Amino acid sequence: MREEGQKYIPNLTPEGQPRKNLILCLVLVALSVRTAVAQESEAACGPKFLLPEANGSSILILCETRNTILRFDHQREEVVAQVPTAASPFAACLHPDGKRMYVSCRRGQRIIELDVDSLETLRSFVLRGDPTGVSVSADGKRLYVAAHSLDQIVIFNLTTGLEIKRLISGNGPEAVSLQASKGQLFVTNLLSNPVSPDMPCRNEITVIDDVSARVVDRIILEGANIGRGIAFTEDGLLGITAISRPKNLVPMVQVARGWVVTNGFAVLSADRDAAPVQLLVDQPNRSYADPHDVVITPDGRKFYLSCSGADTVTAVDVGLLQKTVDEALNGHLTNYSDHLGLSRRYVVARIKVGANPQALAIDRNGHRLFVANRLDDTITVVDTVSDEVIKTIALSESVDRDRAARGERLFHSAARTFHGQFSCASCHPDDGFDGLQYDLEPDGLGENLLDNRNLRDVVGTGPFKWVGSNPDITTQCGTRTAKWIVRTGWISLSQVLDLTAYIRSIKAVVNPHRSPDDQLTLAQLRGKVLFERNSMNDGTPIPVENRCNSCHAGPRYFDGNQFDVGTKAPRDTKTEFDTAHLINIFESAPYLHDGRAATLEEIWTVHNPSGEHGVSSDWTKRQLNDLVEYLKSL
Amino acid sequence: MNPRITITLSVIFILTSNLFANAVPPFYDHWETFDTSDGLPSNKVLCVYATPNAVWVGTDKGLARWDGSRWKTYVKKDGLAHPAVMAIAQDPDTSDMWFATLGGLSRFSGGRFDTFTQLNSGLPNDVVYGLAIANGEVWAATAAGTGRYEIGSKRWTLYDETNTPMHEIWCYSAADCGDNIYLAVWGGGMLEYNRPRDRWKDYRDPDGEMEIDLFRNDGLVHDVVASVACDDSGIVWMGTYFGLSTYDGRKWLNFMDHDPPVGGLVSNFINFVTTHEGLGWIATDNGLNATDRKSWWTYQRDPATGEGVVLLKPVDGPTRRLRTKTIFAHNYIFGISFQGDEIWLATEKGVARGRRTVTHVAGVSHGD
Structure with a gap:
């Protein structure tokens, strides 16, 4: 009998102990198995790309997070097949024979060829360089792959499986669209071509002749950035591509005026001599952030643009659009590319969908629009006549898995920004950076121009900001963001923690300049020696504070301090700047705190x-080349 | 047709039956010259490069492209690295054009210029004289060594006196010849890089004499090599400022302007060599030569009359002299290129185009 207040101490005999332990173990094993099964069945899908099938009843869904392809029967509303892929399936295309398809796997660094009927993988093409958009030539002989981190279009021979050649694209090629009636491929590019910090950005659409497999044109979208999806009418006379138009050349005080990032599309007409007309989908008091994908109805009368930061799909009447374009080209409209009042002329519907809609697809007869809501794992089905949502289909049971998942939705949502102008992802697309420089208003107008920094793999690289004033990500994302960036005045602590958890989860991209086995090339090894040297070529000792690896120290090549490296500009109020970490520095041009170094x-x-930025005056040209090779490998 | 020209051509028809028996006669006539009045940025044309669809011309004041009917010019504000364009080459895989300039290396792709300089890239030096492009690599001959740019990986490798037998680093010209890359080095002879073996080898003037060639055909005629090219049979052609050298891998065959009889190499001062349909073409400071190393054709402008003087020097027999009504505007020739039946010459006074009209001659079989 246990006395009151006395702790219960199990009366375990020495004989009884092993038996109880065994039972405990079995229970734990059972629980862990159940948990694993549950996690697998409930793993986030992250629908990234949609490919309607010829039968009209099913659609293939690339699940970026789950690394699978789903064959989804949208009439029966069930997954009828699911196959694994390499990591992060990004985009897909069909072979002209209709029997094979190709899926680019961005983190998997390969493109897989699958049998369309069985979804069996037939072979894969390895490509270290962040494969994104894919397309097959009209004759079915070549595969075009956008290598995002190499700024190249890599062409494979589909007969031999070997790489044929590489074409130079714009900055961060994204989508590849074959326009068969023109015999050309159009490649969008995420970022602007390099420009000096005081010049408007210039986004490029790279045009490739499908017969010669050569670049024949580069369509420049002046003042545009973040090129995403692209679509053409079946006759090829009209093309639409999703863009944003950042206003980074004016101080960000314009947030309060509703004009920091505007969102829209570019119209590519058959008349190539005319510059593409850029128009907005924003309204004066409401923005539709982060245009992502475009589909045009088969009759060419309407197109849909997913605005992933606004959880909205915008419907545009092509006839009404054409009237506006004609007015623009005839000089009857001024400032039309930045005109917030024009969208009412051609936008016919704003369709509220799920979280972070990206990929769009339309069925063969044009009756149904499918929207992949990447961050709530749903597919929205829209009636294209009424532009009303027919149904929303869930691909997984739960989306609120953890803080990082919630933070990812915050990161990609413009809901908390003044007028919904932009999300974190607007300036940090694909969790990275937009390659632009901004004049943030708090430190004075026209002062302290700052290069936007890469958010990938930043854990442990604090403090943050170029002057190192924010000690951690939470501070960086908290009050500062609310007060100075998005101008809504308040983000809850819980949201800040969610956002922080997500940013901490962002991984670095695979570095194509580093060999898969992490072995350095001879040039990289020589560069490493230079990076770590303590004396000049003539033997003169280099003071500790002037050695590369004194400040760029440790596994992430930074020391968390600020230094004067002689880069203070006339309009800078600070002299010392944060030591940048060097992980994947190959991808984050331009360099230095204000982006003044193009390479x-x-x-x-x-x-x-x-x-002041290291002893470099004695370097030979070869030593500099070696050092750059080494830095690119980090 | 002008009767005089008709007579001249008739003579040539007969003569060519004994010359270049296995090739189309390299006779070009109906010369036209394009200059600033036609839209070129300058009359000083430093290089010319013909593609199947266009002719690119590099001058000291910019670049021009001939599309068959008009010239379009490109200058620094268009993105060209520097106005003075020294050499032009096309990437056979991508059709991108590359330009060697005195201020860096420019790539023209789909209408966009990208510039590589010694400050923003691994290019060894901004003074770029020569280019060769093959196998996804760009070889840029510069005033401070040669750079190899691997387009796919964007990796630069620098070659100079520290890692090759480059006795001078002033590289003037580069040529891709299958497994081998050849560099013409001003004062350093010719360098050969063998890709499969990753080995360098130098070829230099054995006597080392500036003014004389002590033993004929003992090696490179002189160390000041301005241009290098190779033909389909593997013969390497080297233009120096002191004569012409050729090398078939085993034997050297050298030529100088004082070799008898008259009608051979027109000048020892060679700016440029190239090969076309089995012949070597030599641009000198005093006219143009074509040769199969046995017979010679020489083209010169007669300054007195403005007409052309064409010398035909057969393997044996006397040299014949012909006249043509038209000819290029200046005997100082910087470059040569071919497009179909046309020859294009970069000269001190504009770019000249000649047309080959004598292509079907009795007794002469035609090359492909």
Whole structure:
């Protein structure tokens, strides 16, 4: 009998102990198995790309998060097949024979060829370079792949499976669209071509002749950035591509005026001599952030644009649009590319869908629009006549899995920004950076121009901001963001923690300059020696504070301090800047705090005249080349 | 047709039956010259490069492209690295055009210029004289060594006196010849890079003499090599400022302007060599030569009359002299290129185009 207040101590005999342990173990094993099964069945899908099938009743869904392809019967509303892929399936295309399809797997660094009927993988094409958009030539002989981190279009021979050649694209090729009636492929590019910090950005659409497999044109979208999806009418006379138009050349005080990032599309007409007309889908008091994908109805009368930061799909009447375009081209409209009042002329519907709609697809007869809501794992089905949602189909049971998942939705939502102008992802597309420089207003108008920084793999690289004033990600994303960036005045602590958890989860992209086995090339090894040297070529000792690896130290090549490296500009109020970490520095041009160095070489050849950013005056050209090769490998 | 020209051509028909028996006669006539009045940025044309669809011309004041009917010019504000364009080459895989300039290397792709300089890239030096492109690589001959740019990986490799037998680093010209890359080095002879073996080898003037060639055909005629090219049979052609050298892998065959009889190499001062349909073509400071290393054709402008003087020097027999009504505008020739039946010459006074009209001659079989 246990006395009151006395703790219960199990009366375990030495004989009884093992038996109870065994039972405990079995229970734990059973629980863990159940948990694993549950996690697998409930793993986030992350629908990234949609490919309607010829039978009209099913659609293939690329699940970026779950690394699978789903064959979804949208009439029966069930998954009828599911196959694994390499990591992060991104885009897909059909072979002209209709029997094979190709899926780019961005983190998997390969493109897989599948049998359309069985979804069996037939072979794969390895491509270290972040494969994104894919397309097959009209004759079915070549595969075009956008290599995002190489700024190249890689062409494979589908007969031999071998790479044929690489074409130079714009900055971060994204989608590849074959326009068969023109015999051309159109490649959108995520980022602007390199421009100096005081010039408007210039987004490129790279045009490839399908017969010769050569670049024949580069359509420049002046003032545009973040090129995403592209679609053409079946006759090829009209093309639409999703873009944003950042206003980074004016101070961000314009947030309160509703004009920091505007969102819209570019119209590519058959008349190539005319510059593409850019128009907005925003309204004066409401923005539709982060245009992502475009589909045009088979009759060419309407197109849909997913605005992934606004959880909305915008419907545009092509006839009404054409009237506006004609007025623009005839000079009857001024400032039409930035005109917030024009969208009412051609936008016929704003369709509220799920979280972070990205991919769009339309069925063969044009009656149904499918919307992949990437961050709530749903597919929205829309009637294209009424532009009303017919149904929403869930692909997984739960989307509120953890803080990071909630933070990811916050990150990609413009709901908390003044007028819904932009999300975090607007300036950090694909969790990275937009390659632009901004004049943030709090430190004075026209002062302290700052290069936007890459958010990938930033855990442990604090403090943040170029002057190192924010000690951690939570501070960086908290009050500062609410007060100065999005101008809504308040983000709850819980939301800040969610956002922080997500940012901490963002991984670095695979570095194509580093060999898969992490072995350095001879040039990279020589560069490493230079990076770690403590004396000049003539034997003169280099002071500790002037060695590369003194500040760029440790596994992430930074020390968390700020230094004067001789880069203070006339309008800068600070002299010392944060030591940048060097992980995947290959992808984050331009460089230095205000983006003044277009390439890694320029950091030392142009912007280190007094040797304050490391002792570089004695380097030979070969040593500089070796150092750059090494830095690109980090 | 002008009767005089008709007579001249008739003579040539007969003569060519004994010359270049296995090739189309390299006779070009109906010369036209394009200059600033036609839209070129400058009359000083430093290089010319014909593609199947266009002719690119590099001058000291910019670039021009001939589309068959008009010239379009490109200057620095269009994105060209520097106005003075020294060499032009086309990537056979991508059709992108590359330009060697005195201020860096420019790539023209789909209408966009990208510039590589010694400050923003791994290019060894901004003074770029020569280019060769093959196998996804760009070889840029510069005033401070040669750079190899691997387009796919964007990797630069620099070759100079520290890692090759480059006795001077002033590289003037590069040529892709299958497994081998050849570099013409001003004062350093010719360098051969063998890709499969990753090995360098130098070819230099054995006597090392500036003014004389001590033993004929003992090696490179002189170390000041301005241009290098190779033909389909593997013969390497080297233009120096002191004569012409050719090398078939085993034997050297050298030529100088004082070799008898008259009608051979027109000048020892060679700016450029190239090969076409089995012949070597030599641009000199005093006219143009074509040769199969046995017979010679020489083209010169007669300054007195403005007409052309064409010398035909057969393997044996006397040299014949012909006249043509038209000819290029200046005997100082910087470059040569071919497009179909047309020859294009970069000269001190504009770019000249000649047309080959004598292609079907009795007794002469035709090359492909």
